[in-house]
Amino acid sequence: MNTDTLPGTRKLALVAAVFVLAPIPIAGSGYGVGVLTRVLLFALFALALNIVFGHNDQLFLFMGGLGGIGAYTTALVADTVGVTAWLALPVAALVCGIIGLSVSWISARRRFTVILISILTLNLQLVFAEAFIGARDLTGGSTGFPYELFSISGIAGAVGIPTKVVLYYVILAFLMAAMVLYIWLINSKYGMAFEAIREDEAAAESIGIDVVRYKTIAGFVAGVIIGIAGTLLAREATYITPSIFTFLAVDVIALVVLIVGGIRRTYGPIVGAVVVEAIEAFLSNYAADWRAAIFGALLIVLFLYFRSGVIVTIRDLLEAYDLVSSGGSGGGGTPAETEAE
Amino acid sequence: MLEVANVSKKFGGLVAVDGVDFEIDRGEIVGLIGPNGAGKTTLFNTITGVLDPEEGSEITFNGEDLLTLDTHEIARSGVLRTFQIVRVFGEMTVLENAAAGALFGTDASVSQENAQRRGREALAFVGLEDKADMEARNLPIAQQKQLELARTVASDPDLVLLDEIASGLTPGEIEALSNTIRRLRDDRDISVFWIEHIMDAIMGTADRIIVLKSGRKIAEGTPEAIRNNEAVTEAYLGADNS
Ligand SMILES: Nc1ncnc2c1ncn2[C@@H]1O[C@H](COP(=O)(O)OP(=O)(O)OP(=O)(O)O)[C@@H](O)[C@H]1O
Ligand SMILES: [Mg+2]
Numbered sequence: 001m002n003t004d005t006l007p008g009t010r011k012l013a014l015v016a017a018v019f020v021l022a023p024i025p026i027a028g029s030g031y032g033v034g035v036l037t038r039v040l041l042f043a044l045f046a047l048a049l050n051i052v053f054g055h056n057d058q059l060f061l062f063m064g065g066l067g068g069i070g071a072y073t074t075a076l077v078a079d080t081v082g083v084t085a086w087l088a089l090p091v092a093a094l095v096c097g098i099i100g101l102s103v104s105w106i107s108a109r110r111r112f113t114v115i116l117i118s119i120l121t122l123n124l125q126l127v128f129a130e131a132f133i134g135a136r137d138l139t140g141g142s143t144g145f146p147y148e149l150f151s152i153s154g155i156a157g158a159v160g161i162p163t164k165v166v167l168y169y170v171i172l173a174f175l176m177a178a179m180v181l182y183i184w185l186i187n188s189k190y191g192m193a194f195e196a197i198r199e200d201e202a203a204a205e206s207i208g209i210d211v212v213r214y215k216t217i218a219g220f221v222a223g224v225i226i227g228i229a230g231t232l233l234a235r236e237a238t239y240i241t242p243s244i245f246t247f248l249a250v251d252v253i254a255l256v257v258l259i260v261g262g263i264r265r266t267y268g269p270i271v272g273a274v275v276v277e278a279i280e281a282f283l284s285n286y287a288a289d290w291r292a293a294i295f296g297a298l299l300i301v302l303f304l305y306f307r308s309g310v311i312v313t314i315r316d317l318l319e320a321y322d323l324v325s326s327g328g329s330g331g332g333g334t335p336a337e338t339e340a341e
Numbered sequence: 342m343l344e345v346a347n348v349s350k351k352f353g354g355l356v357a358v359d360g361v362d363f364e365i366d367r368g369e370i371v372g373l374i375g376p377n378g379a380g381k382t383t384l385f386n387t388i389t390g391v392l393d394p395e396e397g398s399e400i401t402f403n404g405e406d407l408l409t410l411d412t413h414e415i416a417r418s419g420v421l422r423t424f425q426i427v428r429v430f431g432e433m434t435v436l437e438n439a440a441a442g443a444l445f446g447t448d449a450s451v452s453q454e455n456a457q458r459r460g461r462e463a464l465a466f467v468g469l470e471d472k473a474d475m476e477a478r479n480l481p482i483a484q485q486k487q488l489e490l491a492r493t494v495a496s497d498p499d500l501v502l503l504d505e506i507a508s509g510l511t512p513g514e515i516e517a518l519s520n521t522i523r524r525l526r527d528d529r530d531i532s533v534f535w536i537e538h539i540m541d542a543i544m545g546t547a548d549r550i551i552v553l554k555s556g557r558k559i560a561e562g563t564p565e566a567i568r569n570n571e572a573v574t575e576a577y578l579g580a581d582n583s
Binding site: 211 | 412421422424431432444453493
């Protein structure tokens with residue numbers, strides 16, 4: 001562990017470069033850029049889930065609802081205060097952070113198990129979903145309203161590239177910032193505390209770790225990221241409706257992305273998002289009618305055979321067939337260490 | 342240093358600890374013995390804030406009321422413990438386990454480099470330095486218990502509570518452990534409160550021994566006095582104990 005420089009800076013820079021270049025071959029295709037943007041957005045949701053669930057055993061199943069709170073709050077603050085969405089977004093992120101913090105604080109104080117937290121947050125998800133539809137004056141009800149904040153079209157006009165591509169880069173910047181935050185967090189004292197708490201809460205307390213405090217911090221950080229991701233999700237859709245923020249539309253996908261990519265792996269959310277969005281895109285092009293059914297079946301297969309994430313499974317396979325030399329601790333089991341080499 | 346007065350703990354109708362009083366001073370190694378189910382571990386749990394004792398119980402450490410503190414705060418005030426059923430962080434390395442003790446066991450902010458250095462030192466203290474990079478779960482259970490000890494030592498405690506740390510060791514290893522425990526006191530100025538069933542280990546090391554039976558303190562004194570105490574002999578003969 002090195003505290004001076006961020007571990008794995010080069011790897012992150014490489015990943016960033018790939019995503020910076022990715023839109024170029026398909027720049028003409030609004031659809032292609034849309035798929036790439038969804039990859040970034042769900043990597044962002046899954047990253048938040050990785051912190052709060054992967055590292056902290058707090059299964060947040062209200063990412064859709066919380067993301068919706070972020071999106072509506074950004075729009076409402078921008079509208080009522082009359083400021084740019086760039087100033088409204090931090091306020092919305094803070095609101096979501098405080099909601100995440102409160103949920104984690106209550107759960108940790110009452111020593112909720114992962115099941116209880118998931119039930120609590122799923123209930124909140126339903127409450128938020130109802131509220132989005134019910135608070136018609138603020139949200140436009142189920143018909144919603146156009147969502148074209150952040151004056152991105154202005155930038156796009158000035159630079160001469162499509163709005164969708166500019167938005168893609170904006171979201172990429174947020175994702176990379178979140179990745180830097182994640183890598184720093186997991187390699188810091190916080191990461192050590194998270195790991196200790198996840199492995200054995202009683203032992204963690206016995207050596208002086210304030211379990212409630214660290215879980216609450218994780219809830220706050222995840223809440224902030226989810227709030228931002230939700231806002232960007234609505235911006236990508238250019239129109240906000242409650243249907244964007246349902247359990248099925250956000251939470252299920254983010255959870256699948258995280259599991260497929262590999263829980264507690266630094267690049268798990270990104271790898272998982274690429275795999276899941278590729279499958280989604282393929283199915284909606286070639287098997288639209290059967291999309292949901294095939295997607296469901298695929299998920300079962302992925303859960304059964306790729307439980308520790310595709311990265312680990314593929315590496316193990318390659319090693320088994322001697323295609324690559326085994327690198328250190330490449331064995332099966334759980335990917336406990338975050339790889340940040 | 343540690344003052345325990347009138348401490349009781351009930352589980353439903355069962356009185357696991359029953360009005361126990363004692364003190365532990367700086368520089369002392371105090372043994373805690375008693376038949377299975379006597380309430381020894383429960384007493385540790387009340388001292389470390391894992392369990393709340395009954396009304397009227399008093400536990401203070403260096404004048405501070407431990408009953409108002411949470412478990413992690415008690416650890417930070419200098420009272421660290423090991424567990425009867427071992428609780429290392431299995432997926433971390435041996436060194437990371439010890440470093441975690443240094444990182445979180447004090448109120449002072451400790452850098453990660455510093456924590457690693459102190460972790461290494463603590464591993465050397467218990468003789469685990471050559472296992473530093475192993476995953477902790479791959480250690481034999483008896484060594485995991487030594488690692489728990491190293492984890493407490495790394496945080497530079499004032500008092501450690503050891504719960505059957507010698508179980509599973511060979512006679513030679515018990516001798517080494519007894520030495521380590523004496524060095525805790527002599528070199529590190531750490532007091533020790535030690536639960537043990539292996540009489541040879543504890544009788545040869547402790548300055549003073551407290552005997553618990555059915556939650557009550559039935560005797561307290563030097564190992565010599567305890568050996569010759571009739572109530573104690575009876576407790577052990579009466580309770581079918583190995
Ligand atoms: N959490 C609990 N809930 C209910 N009963 C408990 C609990 N913990 C301990 N007991 C009971 O309290 C009594 C004292 O248990 P304790 O574990 O303190 O004994 P001990 O002296 O440590 O025994 P051993 O030498 O076997 O470790 C026993 O009868 C035990 O069954
Ligand atoms: Mg016990």
